[in-house]
Amino acid sequence: MSSRLSVAVIGAGYWGPNLARNFRASADWNLAAICDLDLERAQRVADSVGGVPITPSLDDVLADPAIDAIAIATPARTHHPIALAALDAGKHVMVEKPLADTRERGVEMVERAGENGLVLMADHTYCYTPAVLKIRELIEDGALGEILFVDSVRINLGLIQPDVDVFWDLAPHDLSIMDFILPGGLDVTSVSAHGSDPLRTGKACIGYLAMPLTSGGIAHVHVNWLSPTKIRQMVIGGTRRTLVWDDLNPQQRVSVYDRGVDLALQSKATADTRAANISYRLGDTWAPALPEREALANVAGEFAAAIRDARPARTSGESGLRVLSVLEAASTSLGADGAPHHVASHIKEVQEA
């Protein structure tokens, strides 16, 4: 047991029980406490994992020298104060998405973690699913070539949230995945956000994000709370191959198509001669076998490994910040009828502005 790290889960609402269960089952972790002001639901979570101490006091958790880290699963607006308090108490921190409710607060969290030499990890759970891990690996290995476009659709009949619009509710998934799999992370120059609130609920229920990639090409996200059919599909087009991830097809989640448009590149080619040099490949399709493993088990393992190796987590605070940057720019674009808005790409940018 001496080699295990100790963690407390803060927040026993929707996501907390999943964190608790996975930390409990992990060989890397000792689940030290469940912390929630609502002691009754804290107890239910504690019971569900076979008994763990509960407490309503974050201060007590942070004062406990035996606790190495906390995992925050509270509402977004509370991420910032809880994380800063924990970082100041010398605890490593994992935060449920989104990292914070504003980019500025996210910057402060990232900087504080850096100053204190602690791990700040974004719990971008989807990134640790077998499918996304495989996609990242394939792109890294060059199987797709250079990335030309990423198109993500995440639509379903969804709960209209009281505090956030559909962009802040759903798009963090798509954006964090793109940040994880793209070679240079989610590196976009601007974002245009188109939203609609046709039921006049007071916030967008349908949303589209168009984002030119700095490397060329385009990323696009469609999120929607009003769709009766559920679609979770990402198409990633590359110069060599194109990949389709259909998360609702358990029998073939990831398909790699050796099919596409080839361009015979010539140094002196003009647009006209380029068109003449286009050819089409209609090759095989290949669907890699994926291991069966719960994403959150991988998350728990990565959090421990980052702490032990004193390195940033694969989904670091910075990655959480890149997602926040896009979301914040999207909100601005949304307020300007979809006019493209610059995305802050450097950590200092917002403060200097």
Place this chain on the structure above:
Amino acid sequence: MSSRLSVAVIGAGYWGPNLARNFRASADWNLAAICDLDLERAQRVADSVGGVPITPSLDDVLADPAIDAIAIATPARTHHPIALAALDAGKHVMVEKPLADTRERGVEMVERAGENGLVLMADHTYCYTPAVLKIRELIEDGALGEILFVDSVRINLGLIQPDVDVFWDLAPHDLSIMDFILPGGLDVTSVSAHGSDPLRTGKACIGYLAMPLTSGGIAHVHVNWLSPTKIRQMVIGGTRRTLVWDDLNPQQRVSVYDRGVDLALQSKATADTRAANISYRLGDTWAPALPEREALANVAGEFAAAIRDARPARTSGESGLRVLSVLEAASTSLGADGAPHHVASHIKEVQEA
């Protein structure tokens, strides 16, 4: 035979043979000629329908008093001169999409037809498929309630066209269908177009159109030549029900979901109290049986009926013009990095501007 109308097909390329075959099979029409400068391919088309006169001369066709109408299936840039000449010769005209290569020329065609009291019909073939006809009927009957959003995806590995981008190649389908099924036609205030040409072919191969509907809600189109998977799906959300049209699922093309978000509307409701009044319906799904009938057979029938009844075709020149208006505004938006651009809605607007 005396009651049949006579038609000549102009252009024997990709689409002409389909027109010829359907006019030939129609009880409403006498197929009088195939006209193409390339006589060899005109002959092939004529042979394929069992023998019809061919000619390289448009003038001869237009001079023939026995011919009532022409159907134009030539490249887009030639639609305008051919149509005007035909209208001036007293012929009714059907034009393959897009109506013309610029909105201004389209306006001139519509006006000339009006002045001459002739039918100008846009061959928006998809509108005459059993699926789209049924969708129009359902919306007209109020089965969906008020329309909240329309999301259309039309992606496939496609031929990169030498002269047009992906918007002008594919989006006319989606736009003309929306114009056909929406109660007030395609009535949008502005369009934001986001495109990408990651292979540097000289024109957009990936495109997105976001269009706020004048009636509230949003319409969106995704067209893509670089997708290895083929998707042709439209989701039409209404206050009462939502409809999904999956054109690649022959066993269930149209599904109507009695499922959605309900809002208890109150006269004094604020955004906050609105949120509290949201409820969810998880009702049945219903898929109407669709007759098996080739769309072009319906097109031929509608062309004849419009001429006989001296009324605009269901896909009139004006509808072709509305499609052109969006495409032209989209091109402008595209040139402005996706900034939303006003869509000309009145026929006079472009000329006055």
Place this chain on the structure above:
Amino acid sequence: MSSRLSVAVIGAGYWGPNLARNFRASADWNLAAICDLDLERAQRVADSVGGVPITPSLDDVLADPAIDAIAIATPARTHHPIALAALDAGKHVMVEKPLADTRERGVEMVERAGENGLVLMADHTYCYTPAVLKIRELIEDGALGEILFVDSVRINLGLIQPDVDVFWDLAPHDLSIMDFILPGGLDVTSVSAHGSDPLRTGKACIGYLAMPLTSGGIAHVHVNWLSPTKIRQMVIGGTRRTLVWDDLNPQQRVSVYDRGVDLALQSKATADTRAANISYRLGDTWAPALPEREALANVAGEFAAAIRDARPARTSGESGLRVLSVLEAASTSLGADGAPHHVASHIKEVQEA
């Protein structure tokens, strides 16, 4: 708490934890004990539901007057002795499928329960899924008309079992569902079983059951451990409509097709004139909304209700026996190269034979 019934779960292997969790969560039940010779796994199950007494002794459970019922989730060959002991101790009994390892033993269990006035319930879990409950209701209400055929496919890459063949492993699901939904239960005159063991594992890994229905028509089952794709589909054809249950399509598990062949029945019709009176209906498809509810929660509720109302459970011991009768006849047919074998339909039949 006084109105709750008390139950002990016997067996903490694969299925026991699911039973424990559902009895624990049920308002009808008090989960009194987990009984397993392997105390360690009994404890794991007890912990997973928040703490319940464990014991290795079935005798102690049966001697406890506070316990009203037991749920047996042990290997099939132990069902008979455990169930008889429990029935003799005055406990109601629920048994995992199959009811017993031979029909004769099943008969003894059913008779003993009858003699002692106790409930003997077969845990045919699938029958309590929202889909199957809805199918039963539709058939009962006459929505399908008279049943013409039932075709069930249940194939997947499956664990080759050490003790049973693919018929005894998988077909109980299909047979128990048929028994549940067909108006007269699973009333077949004979069964032909075709099996294959191409890997020479010592027992059939691929199996087909053909069963003429006493009411006319045919029931057929395909079970397979060697299929790389997973299919769980049942087609139920009726004179009025046909229903397809695709259990792997969560978005549309049950589809009702108003489509089929109609026969204009005439009293004096011969085979020839019949053929002339055939017509086809190509009507709509309808997919009823299904509630989200775990089947085992319904199972627990039904077990309690049957005890309280002193009535047979909807999946009674007799229904378990009908399933056993077919399985036993299938094994005989299998040994005779698939020659059809009579299915014992009366409870006394086997004993008189």
Place this chain on the structure above:
Amino acid sequence: MSSRLSVAVIGAGYWGPNLARNFRASADWNLAAICDLDLERAQRVADSVGGVPITPSLDDVLADPAIDAIAIATPARTHHPIALAALDAGKHVMVEKPLADTRERGVEMVERAGENGLVLMADHTYCYTPAVLKIRELIEDGALGEILFVDSVRINLGLIQPDVDVFWDLAPHDLSIMDFILPGGLDVTSVSAHGSDPLRTGKACIGYLAMPLTSGGIAHVHVNWLSPTKIRQMVIGGTRRTLVWDDLNPQQRVSVYDRGVDLALQSKATADTRAANISYRLGDTWAPALPEREALANVAGEFAAAIRDARPARTSGESGLRVLSVLEAASTSLGADGAPHHVASHIKEVQEA
């Protein structure tokens, strides 16, 4: 033109026009005549291919020395007299499935062709689809290993035929494909046929065929005229890989699963030790690209090649005979309540019997 062979199509009903169109388009053939007693429909077929001589007289066709071959697309009961007359007139013969209406007549046709040194080809069109050609190639190359099972489902709402039952109408497709792709052809020892005529039309509308393969393993066919959903799927399990052919999924018709059950074979293994040596592979899936080519074009090419090379066609008269043998044995089994019936495997067998 001198190198082209000349063919006449006999029968201008359902299938004849397809044959005519493909012979017309083939570089190997000169379409010399359409022969049908109903001259009007013969003319329609002739017109549809741009003009070909028609005749009501088979004798005239057979007497024409310029004609090398005939393709028979008439009702099954007429195949035998027409084919024999043609073979006696020195013409090569292609026959639509089934080869004949009885096995005995089929034997006579095969023998006559052999005696006269002429090609007798079965028009098993499905065998020449890109999917089936690829499957045959994969099996030949050993990609699947030894074949363990073949399961074919071909169900749809179908026209109830006036003269044949569902076995004779649909199963020839499945049987001829199996004959084409299996290394030793369709080599089965016996067949059990289970049918049902729940609408009392006078013949089976639902059918199942179970056929133990001589090489071990099993082949099974499910054909059904009463299913509201259309399924055309074949699963071919091998010791190395398993293949699924889903003919209604144009985007991925053929999938090869590197997934299955492995058995560590040992010379002294008993059934018990075998079970202990089972392991599971969960490998990748692979879908080969398939060329787009009409099957009948390949059929026309193969017929010409067989004549020129003086060799049996890939779907020879013998293959047609193997299909007939199974169908005839199936009819006998059907009359015996599904008892397995011996399948005649040698050409002489029926005559000696």
